[in-house]
Amino acid sequence: MKWEENVRRVVPYTAGEQPGRKDVIKLNTNESPYPPAPGVARRMRELETERMRLYPAFPEQTGLAASLAAYYGISTDRIFIGNGSDDVLSLAFLTFFQSGRPILFPDITYSFYPVWADLYRVPYRCMPLCNDFSIRKEDYIPAESGIHNGGVIFPNPNAPTGVLMPLDAIEDIVAANSGVVVIVDEAYVDFGGTSCLPLIDKYDNLLVVQTFSKSRSMAGMRIGYAMGSPMLIKYLNDVKYSVNSYTMNYTALELGAAAAADTGYFKECCSRIVRTRECAEKELGRLGFTFPKSYGNFIFASHERVPAKEIFEKLKENDIYVRYWDKERIDNYLRITIGTDEQMEALYHTLEKITG
């Protein structure tokens, strides 16, 4: 077809499998094993379908923005809300990485970064993680790396490794990159990491991105947000309002506000997941796995004897889904989401049979 010559061709990101059956143990996409805050169900019963005939409110003017602002102790002009953190990150690539110079991110990281870069024609360089999967800070400091970069992005803790970078290292990177935007993707920060959010007061080039998909148990509602200087947020909104006037529907705004309002439930869920992760470290260690210390709601583990791919397939035969990438450097690792204690017990039991 002649029109095909004019089409943007891309290799899309592949999300983790969503098995149709409900009776599987799903530890493959880092969802929370706990339901959304009880206020979400209450609020849903109050929603008016009549209201759906009207366009939704602008997110920055809603109770959702107000709740987040109150929780983080910042003003609403420092918050951008989008349709999941993928929407937020995608818009940030489009908005901030326009220099024509390569942006930098780790070689082992969230695999959507190179996809957005390719889509928006942003050049990039992948900086290799150290052997212990930590990020080498110096790689992101122009004076040391010798790279005149166009921006920096990394998750903290990193995905899929779970490795946390200390706050002072992040500050060094942000300070050394004042001419470009630095995005810290904190999708997993609520499980024991330290957020770099306080740095946004000091550095107007820092964008911190978080999500409701993991620690707030609402992957299905698609709510993500970014926090930064009012200027960064304004530029992001300008691009957003040039793509789609209304990315957040009525239900996401209302139910997101209900979830954000319940800080107690949120913290309790995070604590439970951290406790289960600590238990999982012991059990997986006992079964012959090694892994870097994780600060996420997952463990990135390799077995001393049985290849990861084999374990992955055998777990699936037993209706337990974990994540595996057939990719250099990490092809002998599994990313195992922390589920409920019951789900994890079933996992250990099955792993014992597979690896024993």
Added chain:
Amino acid sequence: MKWEENVRRVVPYTAGEQPGRKDVIKLNTNESPYPPAPGVARRMRELETERMRLYPAFPEQTGLAASLAAYYGISTDRIFIGNGSDDVLSLAFLTFFQSGRPILFPDITYSFYPVWADLYRVPYRCMPLCNDFSIRKEDYIPAESGIHNGGVIFPNPNAPTGVLMPLDAIEDIVAANSGVVVIVDEAYVDFGGTSCLPLIDKYDNLLVVQTFSKSRSMAGMRIGYAMGSPMLIKYLNDVKYSVNSYTMNYTALELGAAAAADTGYFKECCSRIVRTRECAEKELGRLGFTFPKSYGNFIFASHERVPAKEIFEKLKENDIYVRYWDKERIDNYLRITIGTDEQMEALYHTLEKITG
């Protein structure tokens, strides 16, 4: 700030005002005056907030896609579903208008088109409407216009004029542009227009875009869709899955399916709006307005004596919101959404005082 040099700067689209108060008569953003189908409220009461902890389904595999496919008598591989038709159109600009040659659209049309073109660096040329606001077909036929264009997009009926282009003219344009993609934006086609959907069987370069925001009373839920050849849909999905794995949340998918399933209610709402529009034509004519025959859920009207801007402001003082653009060629027109009969009576009454 130095990082600002690397930012994509854009002038965003400005949506119609969303007044905070509920007691106004809102005829400014072409929303339906009728609530969503009764099945939407029923389905909402059955939704499980527990399900929200998981990522949503892929839209093309849902009951929403199946319902639309059944209604239009096409297979689901010919349907792309997005987060409102703005999301669908934005992705289509990014996907299909990559030739570097100018795309063509009318000078008076949906004002988001130049915004997307600017955002994605797509060159474009605006082709002037005739004085009666009809689209000059020849302008979009390369052999007659002499323009080697990179694509074509127009709404049918056009916005904000309501003028309908006959199906044979559309076919001529699509057939004459086989080397590029032609997008027909049918946001308003359900109010008496003729859809060009049957042409997608014959022309693989035709993308037809529709929305739940007008005729299906669900602007607040953000559901739009495109129909075309499986190849067009595949390319669109590749780009979509390179932006955001999940643009449609659980509630939009479920409630959209409930709305799509009720064809009877949908048709009844459209008929009522058409009847009210016919009545409005008489009333507005009696009050000294002229307007092209509209096939949308709005009328684009100019008064014989009182300037549009003055009427716009006086209506607002009376808590009646309509849409006005201070823009060449249309700065003496108002776009008035068709509301309920009661809302329209209040409008006529107020217009009588303003223009009398």
